[in-house]
Amino acid sequence: MAANRFSGNEARLRSLEHELEIARRIQSSILPRALPSIRGLEMAARYVPMASVAGDFYDILAPDERHLCLLVADVSGHGLGAAILASMLKIAFASQQDDLHDPDRVLSGMNRALSGKLENNFVTAACLSLDIDTGNLRYAAAGHPPMFSLPKG
Amino acid sequence: MDSFSALFPKPSFPLRQRLSRRRERLILYTDGVIEARNASGSFFEDAGLKRFIQDHRSLAPDSFADALLDHLSAWTGRALAKPSMTT
Numbered sequence: 729m730a731a732n733r734f735s736g737n738e739a740r741l742r743s744l745e746h747e748l749e750i751a752r753r754i755q756s757s758i759l760p761r762a763l764p765s766i767r768g769l770e771m772a773a774r775y776v777p778m779a780s781v782a783g784d785f786y787d788i789l790a791p792d793e794r795h796l797c798l799l800v801a802d803v804s805g806h807g808l809g810a811a812i813l814a815s816m817l818k819i820a821f822a823s824q825q826d827d828l829h830d831p832d833r834v835l836s837g838m839n840r841a842l843s844g845k846l847e848n849n850f851v852t853a854a855c856l857s858l859d860i861d862t863g864n865l866r867y868a869a870a871g872h873p874p875m876f877s878l879p880k881g
Numbered sequence: 882m883d884s885f886s887a888l889f890p891k892p893s894f895p896l897r898q899r900l901s902r903r904r905e906r907l908i909l910y911t912d913g914v915i916e917a918r919n920a921s922g923s924f925f926e927d928a929g930l931k932r933f934i935q936d937h938r939s940l941a942p943d944s945f946a947d948a949l950l951d952h953l954s955a956w957t958g959r960a961l962a963k964p965s966m967t968t
Contacts, residue, residue, distance in 0.1 A: 772942035774950060774964040776913075784911045800909045832896040839894075854909055855894075858901060865901040868894040873915060873927070876908040876934055 751781040751811040758818045764790035768860055783810030787821050789828055794860045797828035800872065801853035813849055816842060831855035831868035839870070906942075908934060917953050925956055 755777070763771045773786060783803030790796050799821050803813040820841040827833035834855045842851070854872040858865050867875060901907075910930070917925040937948055954961045 770942045772946045774946045776950060776961045776964045778913050778917075778961075782913070784913065786909075798909065800911060802911045830896075832894045835894040852912075856907070856909065863900040863902075864898070865907075866896060866898045868896045870894050873910065873912055876931065878906055878934060878938060879902060879904060 747808050748781055751808040754808075754811040754815055755781055758785065758787075758815050760786070760788055764788060764796065766790060766793060766796055766860055769796070769858075781807050781811055783814055785814040785817050787818055789822070789825070791825065791828055795829060795857070796860070797824075797831070797834065797855065797857045799834070799853060799855050801851055802872065803851050804849045809849070813846065813851070816845065817851065817853075829857050829859070829866070831857050831866050835868050835870050906934075906938065914949075914953065917957050919956050920958050925953065929956070 759775055760773075763773065771788075773788075775784065775786070777784070783805055785801045785803065786799060788796065788798045799817075801814070801817050803810045803817065805813075817838070820838040821834070823841060824834045824837045827837055832855075834857075835853060838853070850871075852869075852871040852873075854867070854869040854875060856865070856867045856875065869875075908930075915924065915926050915930055919925075933949060933952055937945055940948060950961055950964060
């Protein structure tokens with residue numbers, strides 16, 4: 729009996745580890761592999777999950793050499809479910825190509841795409857667009873912590 | 882301000898707009914930064930991040946990001962996972 733129970737627990741543990749490995753692969757596959765090169769702009773990004781698989785996500789789209797649209801988001805929960813929701817976010821963000829200059833429209837479009845598909849989960853997000861030539865900076869947030877800005881030292 | 886949710890099909894997302902300054906630094910982050918806890922259970926909070934940004938404003942973006950992770954590791958008293966980097 730005890731041996732059977734041990735074997736059952738071990739199998740469940742292996743299954744859980746397998747699920748987490750899939751989640752980690754999904755997570756690493758949806759993060760941008762490179763930051764776009766925009767003249768006059770220096771960028772850096774780091775992603776460190778506090779849990780083994782977190783629901784945080786970021787992506788950057790640059791439709792041309794002077795425009796940039798950046799999304800930072802946080803999906804509720806952890807594990808495989810959060811990783812799948814984050815991949816849905818990536819697709820929803822990529823679908824906003826016509827509105828990348830307008831962060832509130834990007835978030836509204838993403839919300840329309842995701843509404844009714846998140847079940848009991850939710851997402852906070854912040855979206856920033858920048859026109860390098862005019863300096864026009866636009867920012868919209870959906871329940872996300874505020875962005876910090878300050879003169880560079 | 883709403884987050885994405887099945888409960889709010891038509892939320893509003895307030896837009897802020899201005900001209901960016903030359904030599905301006907912008908920092909976006911998730912709540913994992915401000916909710917990092919130290920051994921006594923205190924959160925890093927907005928104030929901690931703001932202080933860190935002020936104190937490290939001269940660092941280049943890559944160095945700044947790495948320094949912030951080192952600082953959070955020291956704050957929480959535990960080694961953080963190896964970061965995924967996008968450069």
